[in-house]
Amino acid sequence: MSNQFDTIIEGQKKAMEFWSSLSEQMTKAFTPQTQANGKAKDDAQDLFTEWFKKQQEFFEQAVKAGQDPQKALEQAPEKMRAWMELQTEYAQKWAKFYQDNAEKMGLKLPEYKGAFNPAGFFEEGMKNWKEWMNKGNKWMSEQVYDKMPYSMRPHFTNFVESYDYLQRYWEPLQRLIQNGMYTKEMIDKYFSPDAYQKVVNQMMGFRPVGNTSELIENVNQWFETYLSYTNKEAGDWSSVSDTWKEKMREYMSKGNLPFFEMATDFNNRMRDQLAPFYNIMAQGRQTESAKLMRDIQFAYISFVLKSAELQTKVYEAGQFAMPDTIRDFFKKYKDSKDMPDFQAFFQHYVNTLEDTLLEVLHSEEYSKLQSEVASTGTTIKSMTDKIMELTYADLPFLTKSDGDDIAKESNALRQKMRKLEQKVAELEKALLLAGKPMVAKTAEVTETKGKGASKKKVN
């Protein structure tokens, strides 16, 4: 909790600094002309002194409340109201003072022009509270994040990032709305296609493929290096552990490879504990592994290309969502001069974007492509599993294939048992119809725990 209240205090301090600085400049602006007229100078000084005193009292209370998080939280809205009233009252007094005195004293406009316009004065002050709100929201996001199940957290993070990212463009987007500039070409100048793709990636949870030719080149290079080493050194491998160690040394130098980092770590741990077993491990599966690696190489390139195509379809479909959104708000602005807040804008954009995306999601092309991406991805996974199995064959691990055999056998037994149970039930029924006493009544539902069968009645 303390972070949140530190933030409140920090926001209040900034508000204090802002107003102090503003008033100081305003007072200075009057100074040269008030040398000859002590009255005006005193009036300005009085205003500032009165305001400063009130500010001090206000912030003293706020800081005291801030020491008790619960109290500060409860009082935040009330303090906000009090603070705003304080500022507004001051702004109005200054505006009146200026109107009454400045012109006749031949004053030049002070640096903070907004200070002489209560509206501008007020808006300037709001910035600090907006900042407090933003920080409050950030803190709130973190709290929500902690309460969410793990698998939902990436979705939430994606949302927060996309919201924050688009908000950075809010200033120019507002100008585009106000000026009715809603052609795609114009919008691209302020909200670039790259920025748009970034937002879509965040909202859709895409891992952007990026530059496909560069990526394919890197993939090919990686696989070629791996395969050439495999072919060259296959005969020299003395153990899987040594091989891993050597390979990792090679590949880790080629960049960030999380899978191999994990595998290296795993290898190092296993090496120490299972060294005796490595010595009796079978050799000669490298050729099969190499063939599989070649298959993976092409499957992976296919996966990359198809993913890129799929993403491009989505990008293309949604590219006019922003121009449409800006046009819609411009129409409203033209009639009412009302500007939306960012939340309303974001919501409208999201809805428009979804409508356009759904069109492409409903298309035959998308459906087929999505299926190809999914099946290619899972095929790569199964080939990778196979390589792992080959690599660790003959080690005292239960492989996937072993597990598969057990699962098959277990299910066959289950089905056999069910058929037998059904036969018993039919026999019972026949005996009952024949008027003979039933045997082994309800054998299938009575307590069988500990007798080899898993089905049981729970008392």
Added chain:
Amino acid sequence: MSNTNAKLSDQILENVNTVSDALRNISGVKDVDIATAPRKTVWEDGKVKLYHFEREGKAEAKTPALVSYALVNRWEMMDLQPDRSLIRKLVSEGIDVYLIDWGYPTKIDRYKTMEDYILGNMNDCVDFICEEHGISKVNLLGVCQGGTFSLIYSSLFPEKIKNLVTLVTPVDFDNKEGLLFKWAKDMDVDAIVDGFGGIVPGDFLNTGFDLLKPMNKTRKYMALPETMADQGRLMNFLRMEHWVADSPAQAGETYRRFIKDMYQHNKLIQGKFELGGRKVELKNIKMPILTIYAKEDHIVPPETTTPINDLVSSKDKELMEFPGGHIGVFVGSRSQKLLTPAIATWLKERDN
């Protein structure tokens, strides 16, 4: 103060109030509890369990109801929270409620088939309830895929089902509007099942569900400050998040068959579907049947559900439309007020 400033200050004040309430509420959340209706496990077979929901006093209806939820996602959605619980409401309306929990399949279950689920587990549960209550028939309530299982079961064992209720249950899979139906037709299900090593992860399915309305999550999270400012809505949100995340994997062989025979070849509706060597004919369903669908269901559109009424031979059959989506129909406030009482009344009227 000018109008603009007044509006701005009102907005900011409102936001400050919202954030303050939200902070207070979220700070107070300790545990996210779900499915709290008191129950007992009365039967189990491996990972599959049969629950009996506890009640005070005797049930008004003498025929108990067995709820069969889908294999996809978890049954807890039927008992999300005390004031949004189809289970609790059914119990309070005088129905004796049992529910099959299909469990969380793991790799050992990769060869578990539709026969195992329907002819095995479901049949065993029905038999168990009949024996416990000394009756020959139960009421069956199938939800979504669990509804399709219920239709299959009722076709094969009509003598064991007194009344059948299907909720948001697909039966006609030849649908061009529902994205799931469209995508499933193009799916290389063999590559998927084999690629995942025979057990299809729940996250894979959830990704598909998310894409049906790609901005749903964004919209949901966007409303968070307002959601969190209300303690009730906050807890509802967190419970839903936990429910969505709790997505069991699918036994590969069952998934493969369901996609191929239902989504890709639409065999059930054509009378071409077989289970355990027996042909499944929906016209064998002669017991009273209530078909419930959600008007705005984008996962199982109404058109995939409503043909049930034309395919069964029941004389006593009824279609019931409810507002809301696939999930909202169960967890929305209207569900408590309208849907569940309607089901309970329908069952009680046919309890002789």
